[in-house]
Amino acid sequence: MQERMRELVKILNRWAYEYYVLDDPSVPDREYDRLYDELCALERETGVVLPDSPTRRVGGEPVKAFERHRHIARLFSLDKAVTTDELSAFFTRAEKAGEATFTVEYKYDGLTVCLTYDKGKFVRATTRGNGTEGEDVTAQVLTIPSFPLSISYQGTLEVRGEAVIRLSVLEKYNAAHPDEPLKNARNAAAGAIRNLDPSVTRSRGAEILFYDVNYMSDSPVKTQCEAMEFLRREGFKIYPHFRICTNFDEILQAIEEIEVGRRNIDVLTDGAVVKVNEEEIRSAMGATDKFPRWAIAYKFEAEEAESTVERVFWQVGRTGKLTPLAEIAPVELAGATVRRATLNNYGDLTRKDVKVHSRVLVRRSNEVIPEILGAVEHVEGSIPVEKPALCPFCGSAVKEVGANLFCTNPACPPRVVQKLTHYCSKNAADVEGMSEATLTLLERERGVRRFSDLYALRAEDFDGLEGFKEKKVGNLLSAIEGSKHIPLDRFLYAIGIDGIGRVAARDLAEYGSVEKVASLTYDELVALENVGDVTANSILSYFADEENREELSRLFAAGVEPFVRARVTTGAFAGKKVVLTGTLSSMARPEAQKRIEALGGTCQSAVTSATDLVIAGEKAGSKLDKAKKLGIAVIGEEEFLAMLS
Ligand SMILES: [Zn+2]
Structure with a gap:
């Protein structure tokens, strides 16, 4: 009987697996029920229930309360x-x-x-x-x-x-x-x-x-x-x-x-x-x-809605990248009417299989332009979007790099305007009143192409341009003048090095001057918290470019003077570049970093020759070895706590 029970358990568990796990049953339900009943009868007769018998799935009597149980390993939340x-x-x-x-x-x-x-x-x-x-x-x-x-x-x-x-x-x-x-x-x-x-x-x-x-x-x-x-x-x-x-x-x-x-x-x-x-x-x-x-x-906290693509057109960004934008049937999303949504790049457009007339899912989250996430439904008669062979604005050749298409002409007008608009934006040089529309006009009518051209503008350059009265021109010129005194991190962000956002720019600004940043090596760059391999290479090639270096000289000659923002200069870690390695028993790493920074220090993620101090906790590894090799001061947790107090 036990042998038969063993056999029944095996068969029933396999069928349950096929049914519930694979969603692919191989026998009708009544066949399962027949063997199940046979097993129940045998269990009653023998008084034995095998540990993996499916009859245990019945679950038994209600419990009075849940008992507490300790997990072997901690179950993290995310x-x-x-x-x-x-x-x-x-x-x-x-x-x-x-x-x-x-x-x-x-x-x-x-x-x-x-x-x-x-x-x-x-x-x-x-x-x-x-x-x-x-x-x-x-x-x-x-x-x-x-x-x-x-x-x-x-x-x-x-x-x-x-x-x-x-x-x-x-x-x-x-x-x-x-x-x-x-x-x-x-x-x-x-x-x-x-x-x-x-x-x-x-x-x-x-x-x-x-x-x-x-x-x-x-x-x-x-x-x-x-x-x-x-x-x-x-x-x-x-x-x-x-x-x-x-x-x-x-x-x-x-x-x-x-x-x-x-x-x-x-x-x-x-x-x-x-x-x-x-x-x-x-x-x-x-x-x-x-x-x-x-x-x-x-x-997914952003709002989403469905709409239909009516037309797709292209925009050129400040790197020359061609971005497909879709005009969509108006849709209410996060409290606004959305009529346009980005498709990011050519590769995305093809991968998402978005065509004109496709039903698409649109997402809008705070401060981000609405985006098309993908096609939810394919409609008959939808028209594929053509890949532009030439730049739709300047007619120059288009280069394909990965998923992206680029206009190869550095003087492509919308590209120049986007670069200038970025330079003048609030988090960059903050030239108040200098809008994209004004820059488009200045590019077209006055040949303003470089950042340094902005500083050469005189009141008479605005003569004959519609909508520029004396007062407005005065305001613009004084905003341009005011932008010469600019924090270094904002300047590094403004000049538009590929991949440098505001956070990475702040990392770089720690080095104190544009000259110093320009002289950093690959190793020093990737040692920065927010600079990875791709960005490091793009910084190196930016400063290696003759045209960029000349433009920087022109800006400095025009009186642009990036300065380092005042920072905490007193405290146990003032002016020190600190690396944390290993585990501290008294606090988590972000907390340690915060406290070091509050006492004037700067935290780096890797040891370089510029590092002043390494704090080594439990199980410190390669960073400690490197610090020793470079002869950098190393302290343990106790000394660290003493410095904090
Ligand atoms: Zn172009």
Whole structure:
């Protein structure tokens, strides 16, 4: 009888796996029921229930209260990003920790659960709780069929998944319970798991989608890809969408895929999760007291709406890049009527398969121009957008670099105007009143092309230009004059070096002068917190360019005088460039950095010859070695705390 029971358990578990995990049943329900009844009868007769018997899925009696249970390894929650800048900062940090690849997955909106296995058998299910300790929900989770009761892995294992209720299941449930409908899929899932009565859990039809291996006692997986493969192989339900990315653009693309795709899937989601794939790099990046540094949740908080593309035209930016812009049927989005949306670049346009007349998804978030995320529907008779062979403005040849098209003419009028507009903008040289329209006019009518041309403008240059009365001209000229006295970081941002945003410009400005920045080596550049490989190279080529150097001389000759902003000059770390390495037991690294900066120091992310001091905590590695090699002063945590006090 026991042998027959063993056999029945094996068959029934395989059929349940096919049905619930693979969504691909191989036998009709009644066949399953027949063997299930046979097993029940045998269990009654023998009084034996095998540890992985499907009858355990019934879930048993209601519990009085949930017991607390401590997780083997801490279950982290994730740091969140809502802007591409935050995402890009995460990417830069990861890149600096090593040659990382990234995985991008859906972020489900349900209840996180943690399943423990030992010697190949399911032992326990707990909620995440506070990350260290959760509630024991074994009886409840047992009623959910999307995970195995026995696995081939024999060590101790904790896996993590999200308990969710499919939107279609919720709809059916609510139709059957019109008096007590469930508010939304997330609450429904949480309420199903955290219900003292397992039969309620079962009636809600929850499932668990697995996405992480939290702890493995023997031969732990080394990458997220391996973890997903392990989960799949052992019979856990995983969501099929999973992307591996090697660069930032691929990450953005994978996120967009999710942002569009999630509208058509049956599970509630609220974002995408980006993880560093390699365990080795993960441990190098470590964790703050709240979050791991190697993963981030990108939350979709922007507003989205559908519209139709009416026309696509091109714009030339200050680097010469041709950007496709779509005119769309007007749509209300985040309190504004949107009529135009960007398609970013030619590669994007093709990849998203956006054509004239396509139904598209448009996103608008704060201060960012509306963007087309992708085509939601293909319409008959839609017209593909032609790839311009020549610049639509100046007729020059177009060069294709990766996903982008560039006008090759540095004097292409809209490009010149964009460069000047950027230079005059608020966070750059801040020439008040100098609008894009004025610059377009000055470019066309007065040949203003370079930044230095602005400083050569005289009142008579405005004679004969419509709309420029004496007072307006006076204001403009004094705004131009005023921009000569400019903080160095804003100047470095204004001159438009590729890839230099305001943050990286502040890093560079720490060096005190344009001359000094121009003389930095590749190693010194990438040592800066916010400068990666690509930006470092673009800074080097900017200053290597003869034309750029001449333009800088012209600006200085015209009286432009970048100055270093006053900074904290007193305090234990005044004027010192400091590198933190290893783990401090008394505070997290961001806190340490803040306190160093408050006492006049500057924090760098890597040791260079310019570093003054290295603070080495526990398990300090290569940075400490390098500091010793370069003969840089090194102190430990105790001395550091003494300096702080
Ligand atoms: Zn052009």
